[in-house]
Amino acid sequence: MEIMVNTQNHVVNIISNHDFSCGLEPWVPNCCHxxxxxxxxGFLNGVRPNSGENYAVVTQRSECWQGLEQDITAKITFGAKHDVSAYIGVYGVLHEPAEVKATLKFENSDSSTGYLSIGSFSVPSFLKDAGRSWKDMEVCRATSVDENIVRNPQFEDGLSDWSGRGCKILLHNSLVNGKILPVKGRYFVSATERNQTWNGIEQEITGRVSRKLAYEVTAVVRTYGNANNADVRATLWVQSLNGREQYIGITK
Incomplete structure (x- = not known):
């Protein structure tokens, strides 16, 4: 597994012993063997590592979140993009799609714990006759449930369920004499009077998300004006039971 970060034009893998050349150290089995x-x-017939001499085998799993983990707390770079890639093999007869996930676990100062899915894919069941199947997480990503948890995504009900965070939002069917039109549906929303990068449109999804599931975020966004180089971000706002707030960038 690799987590690559670009720091000062140097690409660095922050995963220690990513190819298991030093055994399992510092990997830790999470509720598994x-x-x-x-x-x-030749322990597993026909199984070979993607690179290097060794590979890790994980057994005795009874839950989808169980697997190998590694502490990268001191290695991540705040504000930098981290690219995750892994080569995973599912061994055995597959009677149904087997979902493989990469999850980021973070612990807050109040001892509460959160989980953020950062990659997911499914190995299709039609490969069951092969006895094993290999997939590259960086290339093939999917979610197991095809359901949009965002309400009123195309603004057919106006601004219902949506609000502006530090800005004003307006509903339109066109702008600039019909030159700007919605990509889908009949309407779109503009966010104006923004003076901070985090100002924008938002929606509460607290009761609609589930732990340890992968969610894919897609949006069509357009910047208007004199912005030559504008970053567009999606951010998850999390509030703990003690009122502590945390902001997690989920795409950029």
Whole structure:
């Protein structure tokens, strides 16, 4: 597994022992059993590492979130983009799609714990006759449930369920004498009077998200005016039971 971060024009993998050349150290099995095998061991018939000499085998899993984990707290760079890639093999006969996830676990100062899915894909069941299947997480990503948890996504009900955070939002069917039109549906929304990067349109989804599920965020956004280089971000606002607020950038 790799988590690549670009720091001062240098691309660095912050995962220690990513190829298991030093055994499992510093990997930790989370509620499962794990060991390292070499490509020459022949322990699993036909299984070979994608690169290097070794690979890790995870067994005795009973929940989808169980697997290998590693502490990267001191290695992440605030504000930088981290790209996650992994080469995963699901071994055995697949009677239904097997979902594989990468999850970021973070612990707050109040000892509360949060989980953020950062990658997910499904190995299709039609590969079951092969006995094993390999997929690259960086290339193939999907969610297991095709359901939009955002209400009124195309603004057919006006601004219902939407609000402006630090800005004013307006409903339109066109702008600039018909030169700006909605991509889908009949309406779109503009966010005006913004003076901070975090100002924009928002919606509360508290009762509609589930733990340890992967969510894919898509949006069509247009900047208007003299902005030559504008960052567009989607941010998750989390509030703990003690009132502590946290902002998690989920795309940029």
């Amino acid at each position: 794990a060991y390292v095998a070499s490509k020459e061991s």
